[in-house]
Amino acid sequence: xxxxxxxxxxxxxxxxxxxxxxxxxxxxxxxxxxxxxxxxxxxxxxxxxxxxxxxxxxxxxxxxxxxxxxxxxxxxxxxxxxxxxxxxxxxxxxxxxxxxxxxxxxxxxxxxxxxxxxxxxxxxxxxxxxxxxxxxxxxxxxxxxxxxxxxxxxxxxxxxxxxxxxxxxxxxxxxxxxxxxxxxxxxxxxxxxxxxxxxxxxxxxxxxxxxxxxxxxxxxxxxxxxxxxxxxxxxxxxxxxxxxxxxxxxxxxxxxxxxxxxxxxxxxxxxxxxxxxxxxxxxxxxxxxxxxxxxxxxxxxxxxxxxxxxxxxxxxxxxxxxxxxxxxxxxxxxxxxxxxxxxxxxxxxxxxxxxx
Amino acid sequence: xxxxxxxxxxxxxxxxxxxxxxxxxxxxxxxxxxxxxxxxxxxxxxxxxxxxxxxxxxxxxxxxxxxxxxxxxxxxxxxxxxxxxxxxxxxxxxxxxxxxxxxxxxxxxxxxxxxxxxxxxxxxxxxxxxxxxxxxxxxxxxxxxxxxxxxxxxxxxxxxxxxxxxxxxxxxxxxxxxxxxxxxxxxxxxxxxxxxxxxxxxxxxxxxxxxxxxxxxxxxxxxxxxxxxxxxxxxxxxxxxxxxxxxxxxxxxxxxxxxxxxxxxxxxxxxxxxxxxxxxxxxxxxxxxxxxxxxxxxxxxxxxxxxxxxxxxxxxxxxxxxxxxxxxxxxxxxxxxxxxxxxxxxxxxxxxxxxxxxxxxxxxxxxxxxxxxxxxxxxxxxxxxxxxxxxxxxxxxxxxxxxxxxxxxxxxxxxxxxxxxxxxxxxxxxxxxxxxxxxxxxxxxxxxxxxxxxxxxxxxxxxxxxxxxxxxxxxxxxxxxxxxxxxxxxxxxxxxxxxxxxxx
Numbered sequence: 001x002x003x004x005x006x007x008x009x010x011x012x013x014x015x016x017x018x019x020x021x022x023x024x025x026x027x028x029x030x031x032x033x034x035x036x037x038x039x040x041x042x043x044x045x046x047x048x049x050x051x052x053x054x055x056x057x058x059x060x061x062x063x064x065x066x067x068x069x070x071x072x073x074x075x076x077x078x079x080x081x082x083x084x085x086x087x088x089x090x091x092x093x094x095x096x097x098x099x100x101x102x103x104x105x106x107x108x109x110x111x112x113x114x115x116x117x118x119x120x121x122x123x124x125x126x127x128x129x130x131x132x133x134x135x136x137x138x139x140x141x142x143x144x145x146x147x148x149x150x151x152x153x154x155x156x157x158x159x160x161x162x163x164x165x166x167x168x169x170x171x172x173x174x175x176x177x178x179x180x181x182x183x184x185x186x187x188x189x190x191x192x193x194x195x196x197x198x199x200x201x202x203x204x205x206x207x208x209x210x211x212x213x214x215x216x217x218x219x220x221x222x223x224x225x226x227x228x229x230x231x232x233x234x235x236x237x238x239x240x241x242x243x244x245x246x247x248x249x250x251x252x253x254x255x256x257x258x259x260x261x262x263x264x265x266x267x268x269x270x271x272x273x274x275x276x277x278x279x280x281x282x283x284x285x286x287x288x289x290x291x292x293x294x295x296x297x298x299x300x301x302x303x304x305x306x307x308x309x310x311x312x313x314x315x316x317x318x319x320x321x322x323x324x325x326x327x328x329x330x331x332x333x334x335x336x337x338x339x340x341x342x343x344x345x346x347x348x349x350x351x352x353x354x355x356x
Numbered sequence: 357x358x359x360x361x362x363x364x365x366x367x368x369x370x371x372x373x374x375x376x377x378x379x380x381x382x383x384x385x386x387x388x389x390x391x392x393x394x395x396x397x398x399x400x401x402x403x404x405x406x407x408x409x410x411x412x413x414x415x416x417x418x419x420x421x422x423x424x425x426x427x428x429x430x431x432x433x434x435x436x437x438x439x440x441x442x443x444x445x446x447x448x449x450x451x452x453x454x455x456x457x458x459x460x461x462x463x464x465x466x467x468x469x470x471x472x473x474x475x476x477x478x479x480x481x482x483x484x485x486x487x488x489x490x491x492x493x494x495x496x497x498x499x500x501x502x503x504x505x506x507x508x509x510x511x512x513x514x515x516x517x518x519x520x521x522x523x524x525x526x527x528x529x530x531x532x533x534x535x536x537x538x539x540x541x542x543x544x545x546x547x548x549x550x551x552x553x554x555x556x557x558x559x560x561x562x563x564x565x566x567x568x569x570x571x572x573x574x575x576x577x578x579x580x581x582x583x584x585x586x587x588x589x590x591x592x593x594x595x596x597x598x599x600x601x602x603x604x605x606x607x608x609x610x611x612x613x614x615x616x617x618x619x620x621x622x623x624x625x626x627x628x629x630x631x632x633x634x635x636x637x638x639x640x641x642x643x644x645x646x647x648x649x650x651x652x653x654x655x656x657x658x659x660x661x662x663x664x665x666x667x668x669x670x671x672x673x674x675x676x677x678x679x680x681x682x683x684x685x686x687x688x689x690x691x692x693x694x695x696x697x698x699x700x701x702x703x704x705x706x707x708x709x710x711x712x713x714x715x716x717x718x719x720x721x722x723x724x725x726x727x728x729x730x731x732x733x734x735x736x737x738x739x740x741x742x743x744x745x746x747x748x749x750x751x752x753x754x755x756x757x758x759x760x761x762x763x764x765x766x767x768x769x770x771x772x773x774x775x776x777x778x779x780x781x782x783x784x785x786x787x788x789x790x791x792x793x794x795x796x797x798x799x800x801x802x803x804x805x806x807x808x809x810x811x812x813x814x815x816x817x818x819x820x821x822x823x824x825x826x827x828x829x830x831x832x833x834x835x836x837x838x839x840x841x842x843x844x845x846x847x848x849x850x851x852x853x854x855x856x857x858x859x860x
Contacts, residue, residue, distance in 0.1 A: 056613035057720050057751075079619050108560065115566050116538050129809045137718040138750035139535065139790035141524045141573045142798075142805055143833065144817050148537070148569030152561075169619030191479045195503060197590040197659060219661030267558035269480040286560045308559035324563040329551035334564055336820035340813070343363060352564065 004047050005130055005161060011042070012159070013128035016344040024155035024348055026065060027092025030101045034154050036318045037351040044096055044159065051162060052136070055080055059119060059136050060167050064096030064160040071095060075167055083111040083168040087246045096160035102152020105246040106202035106213070109194075109268070109283035111168075114151045121147035122162035126342030136164045149337075155348040156356065157341040171201070171215035173222070176238035177230035179210045183272050183281070186210040190284045191269050198224045204245055205281040206252050213242060245282070248314075252280050255291055260316035262290040262299055266308035275302055289313070300324060323352060331355070367825030368815030370837040374461035374829075377441050379418050382463065385439060386421060389431035394469075396420040405464050408449040408456040409511070410797055412713075412767060417444065417458030424469045426546065426582045433580060434550035436463055442829050443548065445576040447487060447519030450511040452714060453795030455523065455575045455831055462829075465580060467518050473497050474583070481588040482541060482558065487518025487581045491525075494586060503588040506533035509791070510699065518581045524573030526791035528624045528698075531749035532657075535791070537572040539587045545571070545579030548822045553579060570817070575793050575832040578821040592657035595623060596667055597691045600674045601648035601681040605629060606725035608650035611677035612748045613721055615654065618673050620666060624655035625749030626698050629728065632743040632756075633697070636704040642697030645681055652679075652748065653694055701745045702756065709741070709758035713770045716798075717781030718752045718790035730780055731755055738773040740766070752790035753781070779804050794832045802832075803839035811836060 001009070015022050021039030025031070047065040055078040062071055068088055075081050085105030086098045099121075104113040120134030123146070134140055134147035147164075150157055181189060186205040190212075193200060199216035212228065214221045225232065233241065244250040248261075255261055264273065268285035277292025292299065296312070303310035309324035316322075326334060331353075338345070338356040345356065366372075383397050396402060397419040406414040418441075423429050436443050442462030449456055458464045470486035473494065477483070478501035483494055491512040495504040508527035509515055515525065521543060524536045533539070542556035556568040571578050602608035608627055615622065628636070628651050633644045644651055652674070656666040667684060674682050685691035705712040719727055728744065735742050741758045755777055759770040778788040778801040788794070788801040802811070814833045818825065834842070 054720070054722065056617045057722065058616060059720075102561075102566075112534070112538060113561065115569055116534065125813070131807075131810050131813055133810065135785070135787050136720060137752075137786050137790070138531065139526055139718050139747070139752045140787040141791060141793055142787045142789050142802060143794075143810070143814055144578075145524070145537065145569045145573055146813070146817070149566050151569075152566055157565075169616075169621065172619070191481075195478060195481050195501070195590055197502075197593050199658075199662075217658070217662045217665045219665045220659050223659055223661050265557075265559040265561050267480055267482075269477070283560060308557055309563045311563070326564050327554065329547065329553050330555075330564065330567070332551075333547075333553070333567065333820055336823075337565060337817065340363070340816035340820055 001130060005124065008124055008159060009128040009130065012124060012126065012346070015040070015346045016126055016128065019344050020346060021349050022346050024159060026094030026097035027067065027090060029088060029090030029093040030097055032314055033101055034351040035322045035354065037348050039349065045094065047161060050074055057136070058138070058167055059164055061136060061162060061164040062095050063162050064094060066095045068093045068095060068098055076170070079170050080167045081170045082117065082165065083107060084114050084117055085246060086114065087248070089247060095163060099151050099160055099163055100153060100155045106204065106242050106282060109203070109286055110201050115148045117166045118147045118151050118163065119166055120164035121150050121160060123150060123157070124159040124161055126158065126344055126346055130161065134164065138166065154351045156338055156352050158347060173218045174201070174213060174215045174238065175221050175225045176211055176213045176233040176241065177225060177228055178233060179212070179230040180208060181205070181210045182208060186281065187269070187272070187285045193228070194268065194284045198228070202242060203282065203284050206279065211241065213238070252278050252291065253289065255315055258293045259291050260293065260312055261314040262292060263311045263313040264288040264290060264303045264308060266303065266306045270306040270308065273302060275299060326353070363816060364812045365815050365819040365823070365825055367829065368812060368835055371830050371835050372825055374442055374459070377418065377439070377461040382439060382441055383419060385435045386419065386432060386463070389435065390421060390423060390428060394422045394424060394428070396422070405446065405458055405466070408446070408451045408454060410452050410454040410795065412761070413454045413457050413796055415458050415460050417464035418461055420464045420466060422466045422469055426552070429465070429546050429580060429582055430550045430552065432463065432465060433546055433548050436826060437548050437550065437824065440824065440826065442826050443580070444828050445522070445580045447516035447522070448490065448514050450515040451519060451523060451793060451795065452716070453789070453793040453797040455793050455795035455828070457796055459829065467516070467581070470518070470582065478503060480558070482585055483588055484583065484585050485517055487521070487584060488516050491515050491517055491520055498588045502591050504591050505586050506539050506589050507536050510702070517584050517586065521572055521581055521584055522574065522576050523791070523793040526747070526752070528626060528747060531625060532621050532623045533589065537569055540568060540572060540584065541587055542585035543568060543571055543581055544583035545581045547579055548824065548826050556585070558585060573793070575795065576828040577818055577832055578827065580827070592623070594660050594663050595655055595657040595691060596663050597685045597694045598654045598667060598670050598674065599683045599694050600652045600654070600679040601645040602650045602652070602678065603648065603680050605650045605728050607678050608652055609721065609724040609748070611652060611674055611679065614673050614677050615670060618669060620669055622654045622670065622749060623657040624653065626653045627651070627746040627748040628698065628701065629744040631741070632701055632745050635708050635743055636697040636700045639704040639707055640696045640700045642693055644697055648680065653698055698745065705743060705756040705758060710760040710762065713757040713759060713774055715753065715755045715757070715774050715777050716789045716792040717778050717786055718750070719781050719784045719786035721748065721751045723784040723786070727753065727780065727784060731777065734773055734776055738769045740769055740773055742773070747790070750790070751786065775801060796831055799831065799834045799838065800842040802834045803842050808836060808839070811839065
């Protein structure tokens with residue numbers, strides 16, 4: 001154990017004994033996400049550094065407090081990257097925060113989510129014990145897959161001390177194409193193209209315009225671009241576009257007073273939402289952002305009806321339900337799991353669901 | 357006693373004793389909810405279920421239940437929960453780690469009759485299937501739409517998707533296309549308490565914890581799977597394979613690293629050592645160079661342009677890495693011929709030896725040379741031969757230890773040989789199982805890979821789904837007691853592991 005690990009384990013044990021809630025915090029760039037949580041701020045930024053990086057093994061092991069902005073250039077130097085294209089949402093975003101938030105960028109539908117790239121985790125649990133799950137290899141089925149469970153758990157299961165992530169070579173070539181299409185036409189097109197052997201790496205529809213990114217081998221991107229047609233964006237404009245979507249810096253994400261930014265995760269073929277508000281469609285139709293002042297109950301009901309779920313992503317009432325409520329048997333399993341990692345209930349209580 | 361000990365379920369400390377389970381009572385209760393012909397309890401009817409793909413371990417269950425509806429599964433599980441009866445779920449029974457080995461005091465719950473593809477949506481690229489559907493049957497059904505289900509374990513003509521979920525099955529293409537966990541959207545299952553749970557959805561994620569990841573690869577310890585939604589992906593237009601020969605195993609391993617370092621993720625990247633090549637060549641005549649110390653098979657897929665570009669780059673790397681011979685498949689027939697040898701590795705082992713024991717350790721690729729050298733030394737130590745096939749792209753090694761179970765103590769030597777390989781895999785920074793699962797086979801080696809605190813946490817996770825510890829007890833996660841005993845066992849030579857299990 002490192003000195004930091006020892007100190008933190010002690011602090012966790014003391015907090016558990018005193019039942020003091022802790023608000024786990026890295027760069028604080030995703031403080032807006034999830035329910036409001038009270039508790040003593042536990043700053044995790046001191047635990048930094050790349051522990052091991054072997055480009056030929058496609059694995060990087062990195063400490064939780066390491067800023068994404070430091071890790072990404074290390075990978076880029078070897079021509080590699082985090083293929084789930086994580087949003088930073090601010091300068092200080094850390095690796096542990098990225099994993100705990102479980103948010104993935106425009107490449108998600110084609111390349112996978114954070115959880116798909118998790119190979120291993122070193123976790124400090126609510127008993128103050130350091131536990132390691134998974135490892136540094138691509139294939140590993142020894143024991144339950146706790147490392148993927150940690151992705152998206154919003155710090156409620158433990159402190160992410162270290163993660164091992166699968167990394168991939170950066171695509172050699174990219175191209176972004178623009179098409180004028182209405183919502184229904186764009187949804188159809190995204191799904192049809194998704195079923196063809198095309199090197200798609202992102203899709204985006206907003207306000208009558210569908211934009212599609214292709215990534216891969218030079219020849220494959222060229223052939224696909226020729227086949228799909230549309231208007232081709234200049235490389236710098238394309239890079240700016242995808243980064244502004246990933247970081248939600250693009251204009252449609254700016255909220256007017258009273259508006260809430262909803263994230264609806266749906267089957268990609270789900271029809272148009274038919275809800276009032278401004279919409280951005282990503283992930284081949286599987287992720288739909290809705291800036292709206294509509295009644296939350298109506299939005300959740302519509303998401304459920306379409307076979308998915310809705311999250312209050314920004315704004316709104318963060319003391320109520322932020323995530324889609326769970327069915328009774330799943331809520332029981334969640335409660336038991338939370339308790340098994342954090343028996344005193346000290347880590348980010350209530351951040352995910354009010355009950356834990 | 358500390359808090360930690362209080363919260364750990366007792367079944368994590370010592371395996372539960374189920375000797376009090378009353379067969380008559382179990383049969384009577386189950387026959388009330390299962391129609392005639394779906395419940396078996398006579399010895400001759402139980403016999404076909406006594407083992408899975410790991411035939412060295414056999415046991416007869418108390419009864420076999422073959423439900424045909426989810427409602428029957430709910431009823432069976434509720435009864436078992438009430439009566440405290442262990443339940444072992446079984447798909448096609450092709451598993452290689454004894455995960456579906458019956459419990460002698462329990463119900464063997466076969467999902468074989470859940471064999472329908474319920475829905476296939478080509479536009480959404482998803483299929484909703486019952487757990488007993490065969491892996492390959494999904495790809496066959498999707499083929500008319502130009503789609504397929506990517507994970508392709510070598511047993512794909514026989515293995516079921518429910519079993520694939522339970523084991524997080526891989527295959528030769530998983531470096532590029534992922535494991536089962538990367539290709540699932542939803543699992544519907546039943547808890548031991550008889551509650552139906554929907555884990556995941558038709559969307560790419562679900563609210564709450566990622567239980568889909570937790571359930572995938574959980575070896576039937578958390579829920580019984582009754583329905584699965586899988587992702588389908590477009591079939592590549594073209595695939596081409598490069599066969600490269602090397603006069604040194606380590607050089608072949610280095611070539612693998614160089615391919616990856618060049619930014620190439622091949623669709624498949626396999627390696628075979630000389631004894632493995634010789635064994636399969638005699639069997640399938642794939643035309644492999646027999647003088648090579650190792651051969652690599654590297655497959656590229658995609659559009660014709662993409663494949664041509666990638667093959668060119670792969671060839672350059674291989675030449676640069678000192679390959680003594682490079683062949684590129686000229687047509688589909690030749691590509692299949694290149695693969696025929698690799699795919700015949702297991703049957704070929706069966707042909708040159710009465711029995712073989714397949715290991716599944718995964719190591720960082722750069723440690724391959726060390727591992728192979730160590731295996732050669734172990735061949736002398738245990739007096740047994742070993743041939744090596746290797747999913748080189750992702751570091752997953754399948755040494756096949758050759759033995760003859762009819763010779764006194766050969767099985768035992770093979771097991772000790774295997775255990776040493778697995779423990780070395782952990783020591784080299786890898787894992788004891790890449791894709792076959794722990795089951796019963798590797799349960800002792802789990803003690804080498806995980807600490808007591810981690811094992812405790814695994815049992816707590818299990819208890820969150822199965823508080824009474826009735827689903828597949830004694831598998832996948834070793835009790836602390838077992839680990840303590842194994843610690844002693846390793847020093848007491850000649851001790852037979854699991855004396856309670858009949859051997860053949």
